Amino acid sequence: MSVPGTPSPAVALAGGAWGDAAIKFANSFGAIAGFLGILLVVFFAAGRARGRLARPLAVAVFLGPAVLLLLVGLVVPLLRTGYLSLLNDDGTRFVGGENYGWAFTTESVQEVLVNTLLWLVIAPLVATGLGLVLALLVDRMRGQAVYKSLIFMPMAISLVGASIIFKFVYESRGPGQSQIGLLSQLAVALGWDDPPNWMLSQPLNTFLLMAVMVWVQTGFAMVVLSAAIKAIPDEITEAARLDGAGGVRLFWYVTVPMIRTTVVVVLTTVMITTLKAFDIVRTMTGGNFGTQVLANEMYSQSFVQFNTGHGSALAVILFLAVLPLVAYNIVQLRKERGVR
Amino acid sequence: MTPNPTAPSKSSRRRLVAAPALLAALALTAACSNSSGGSGDGGGGAQTLSGDCAKYQPYAGHSGTTVTMFASILSPESDNLEKSWAEFGKCTGIKISYEGSNDFESQLPVRVAGGNAPDFAIIPQPGLLAQMVKSSKVVKPPAQTVANQDKWSPVWKTYGSVNGTFYAAPMSANMKSLVWYSPKTFKAAGYEVPKTWADLMALSDRIAKAGGGKPWCGGIASGTATGWPATDWLEEVVLGTYGGDVYDQWVGHQVKFSDEKITAAMKTVADWMQNPAWVNGGYGDVKSIATTTFQDAGAPILTGKCLMLQQASFYKAQWPKDTKIGPDGDIFAFHLPAVNPAIASPVEGGGEFLTAFASRPEVQAVQNYLSSSDWASSRVKTATGWVSANQGVDKSLYTDPIDRLSADALTDPGATFRFDASDMMPAAVGSGQEWKSLTAWFAEGQSIQKTAADIDAAWPQ
Numbered sequence: 001m002s003v004p005g006t007p008s009p010a011v012a013l014a015g016g017a018w019g020d021a022a023i024k025f026a027n028s029f030g031a032i033a034g035f036l037g038i039l040l041v042v043f044f045a046a047g048r049a050r051g052r053l054a055r056p057l058a059v060a061v062f063l064g065p066a067v068l069l070l071l072v073g074l075v076v077p078l079l080r081t082g083y084l085s086l087l088n089d090d091g092t093r094f095v096g097g098e099n100y101g102w103a104f105t106t107e108s109v110q111e112v113l114v115n116t117l118l119w120l121v122i123a124p125l126v127a128t129g130l131g132l133v134l135a136l137l138v139d140r141m142r143g144q145a146v147y148k149s150l151i152f153m154p155m156a157i158s159l160v161g162a163s164i165i166f167k168f169v170y171e172s173r174g175p176g177q178s179q180i181g182l183l184s185q186l187a188v189a190l191g192w193d194d195p196p197n198w199m200l201s202q203p204l205n206t207f208l209l210m211a212v213m214v215w216v217q218t219g220f221a222m223v224v225l226s227a228a229i230k231a232i233p234d235e236i237t238e239a240a241r242l243d244g245a246g247g248v249r250l251f252w253y254v255t256v257p258m259i260r261t262t263v264v265v266v267l268t269t270v271m272i273t274t275l276k277a278f279d280i281v282r283t284m285t286g287g288n289f290g291t292q293v294l295a296n297e298m299y300s301q302s303f304v305q306f307n308t309g310h311g312s313a314l315a316v317i318l319f320l321a322v323l324p325l326v327a328y329n330i331v332q333l334r335k336e337r338g339v340r
Numbered sequence: 341m342t343p344n345p346t347a348p349s350k351s352s353r354r355r356l357v358a359a360p361a362l363l364a365a366l367a368l369t370a371a372c373s374n375s376s377g378g379s380g381d382g383g384g385g386a387q388t389l390s391g392d393c394a395k396y397q398p399y400a401g402h403s404g405t406t407v408t409m410f411a412s413i414l415s416p417e418s419d420n421l422e423k424s425w426a427e428f429g430k431c432t433g434i435k436i437s438y439e440g441s442n443d444f445e446s447q448l449p450v451r452v453a454g455g456n457a458p459d460f461a462i463i464p465q466p467g468l469l470a471q472m473v474k475s476s477k478v479v480k481p482p483a484q485t486v487a488n489q490d491k492w493s494p495v496w497k498t499y500g501s502v503n504g505t506f507y508a509a510p511m512s513a514n515m516k517s518l519v520w521y522s523p524k525t526f527k528a529a530g531y532e533v534p535k536t537w538a539d540l541m542a543l544s545d546r547i548a549k550a551g552g553g554k555p556w557c558g559g560i561a562s563g564t565a566t567g568w569p570a571t572d573w574l575e576e577v578v579l580g581t582y583g584g585d586v587y588d589q590w591v592g593h594q595v596k597f598s599d600e601k602i603t604a605a606m607k608t609v610a611d612w613m614q615n616p617a618w619v620n621g622g623y624g625d626v627k628s629i630a631t632t633t634f635q636d637a638g639a640p641i642l643t644g645k646c647l648m649l650q651q652a653s654f655y656k657a658q659w660p661k662d663t664k665i666g667p668d669g670d671i672f673a674f675h676l677p678a679v680n681p682a683i684a685s686p687v688e689g690g691g692e693f694l695t696a697f698a699s700r701p702e703v704q705a706v707q708n709y710l711s712s713s714d715w716a717s718s719r720v721k722t723a724t725g726w727v728s729a730n731q732g733v734d735k736s737l738y739t740d741p742i743d744r745l746s747a748d749a750l751t752d753p754g755a756t757f758r759f760d761a762s763d764m765m766p767a768a769v770g771s772g773q774e775w776k777s778l779t780a781w782f783a784e785g786q787s788i789q790k791t792a793a794d795i796d797a798a799w800p801q
Contacts, residue, residue, distance in 0.1 A: 090471075286563050
């Protein structure tokens with residue numbers, strides 16, 4: 001660029017970039033306009049239909065797009081994943097149940113399954129339990145909105161963001177060096193001269209990772225449960241008090257039964273999030289040091305090691321594990337709606 | 341696994357720098373843009389280029405065509421690529437439409453399988469190249485590209501080949517056999533840069549006994565790719581102990597990980613990077629290597645808590661911006677000596693290969709140009725941080741001391757150059773079990789026997 005007369009690549013580049021951007025914008029606007037146009041035409045045509053065809057046509061017009069998207073986005077990939085799980089690593093040879101055999105007999109994958117189970121049981125229970133306790137404590141407090149907002153705040157942070165924060169909390173340095181991790185520094189302040197390298201201490205590290213999930217999900221559990229507690233009619237609690245129930249008994253025999261369905265919904269929702277928890281493990285340990293979980297192993301088999309057979313088999317296992325939870329969750333949600 | 345783990349960090353660090361630079365560039369070019377003659381914008385067919393464009397005559401005749409390229413190199417580094425061929429594009433009228441993606445490695449197979457292959461892909465792993473060739477969509481290069489290959493040492497041709505057929509010409513090369521150190525600290529303590537492995541070990545011992553900083557620091561954490569720096573350590577030692585033949589057999593699994601040659605090499609690595617008295621300067625014990633990110637690993641060298649770090653040439657991007665890098669600056673690097681003095685100058689490295697998925701004449705013209713020394717020189721001139729092992733590139737073009745050091749080692753005809761082994765092994769091992777097992781070896785103190793056996797068990801049948 002210093003020599004006048006030579007072509008100026010930067011201008012060409014910038015021009016190219018603007019040109020590309022303009023074309024992309026034009027394309028997206030065109031696509032949106034075209035989509036709206038087609039919708040208008042379809043609605044108009046369906047609106048004109050009379051007689052015997054009118055009702056089925058209306059159903060098709062309203063249901064069609066949703067069904068189509070569901071097919072493209074969910075059903076077809078599901079079937080294809082199921083099919084791929086029966087093929088070899090690059091999808092060229094039929095191997096039957098070999099991938100499932102691998103998943104249940106390989107030592108490292110067994111560890112993954114055990115970890116996933118631990119996550120599934122412990123993280124949702126702790127998050128919901130803590131949420132319930134906090135909801136009760138905060139319920140009659142002055143300025144409860146402030147406390148609730150503070151506790152709910154981590155919910156606004158992505159799991160990756162939360163993981164990075166906790167990675168710093170768990171950061172460890174050898175003896176003689178100044179600690180930069182909060183947890184290690186606390187341990188040192190309490191007189192523990194050489195705290196361990198937290199992320200390497202098995203099986204503690206898995207629970208330390210769960211703490212991130214609990215930190216994020218407790219706020220959600222608290223807000224939903226607090227709303228349910230407030231929805232309990234005052235007459236009922238008053239009647240119970242008149243009957244002599246108080247404190248713990250009031251909680252176990254009145255509050256908990258009244259908000260049972262909400263507790264179950266919160267529990268299952270957190271469970272489903274937990275089963276899919278891949279960001280925390282991926283960000284904090286990359287699945288090393290015995291902390292791997294199913295979702296992350298599935299990703300690394302499919303997209304790091306390019307073994308679609310193994311990856312798909314793990315995806316199917318994960319799907320089958322989530323399925324009953326989702327079904328139960330929906331049933332409970334319906335029940336709750338029925339009550340209201 | 342070379343560019344993938346480094347790409348995000350490098351680009352995010354440099355993005356901050358790039359904005360003002362881009363503004364300056366725009367201002368400059370706005371000032372002199374009028375003078376650029378559109379010498380190549382004429383119609384197609386028998387087109388003659390003159391003046392500055394004359395050197396592009398062999399590639400002329402395809403004006404108005406577009407060639408697509410897909411790679412993992414992101415802006416701002418990809419901007420340097422685009423600048424390096426801007427003049428070519430201007431003169432010949434061939435537009436190279438470049439697209440970079442973080443998900444290159446997983447997206448490319450999807451696109452190729454879906455019949456939506458780009459004209460070119462820049463593939464950094466021979467393993468991925470082999471996978472693409474298997475899909476039979478890769479097109480063999482034209483005669484000129486094959487001829488241009490003579491400027492590279494013959495071993496490079498084998499890395500661009502699959503089953504003996506040459507497919508992809510290398511574009512860049514990087515050097516992994518480097519040890520980063522601080523010339524200032526060395527000078528103050530009276531240490532000499534070691535020339536042999538024995539010297540290196542003696543020096544490490546001396547540093548450890550002197551108190552103060554530990555001789556070595558290291559970090560192998562890298563998200564999902566955690567463990568890759570440890571594969572490099574093992575590869576350096578295997579290559580430096582047994583030479584190229586055993587190394588090649590190891591890559592091909594004729595020599596297994598549990599072979600006593602490889603377990604002996606692992607022992608050498610353990611005596612070096614798992615020696616409690618020698619590591620991990622500035623971070624903690626041996627295990628802390630597993631939780632230290634490779635980006636952070638070298639930072640204690642600046643404070644003297646650690647004196648040496650074995651890491652590739654691209655580690656240069658990790659030093660703070662005001663660090664003086666050079667033979668008498670804050671930081672410099674030396675060539676890691678061979679474990680076995682009988683092995684001549686072992687160089688472990690990586691590279692990127694230009695793979696074509698189309699054979700249109702304009703695609704071949706671009707392929708010919710990008711495999712030529714002319715393009716390599718143009719890219720080296722554009723910005724630092726890019727090294728070619730092309731013998732036709734004038735060494736004086738390298739303005740950066742690390743680039744120069746790498747280029748000297750990579751083009752040395754007497755050197756034993758080998759490509760990163762984990763990039764060539766099947767993905768299930770090279771970017772899977774080997775990472776995991778070596779990480780467990782460092783983090784959990786797992787035995788060498790178990791580590792080797794686990795990796796062998798994961799090798800696809």
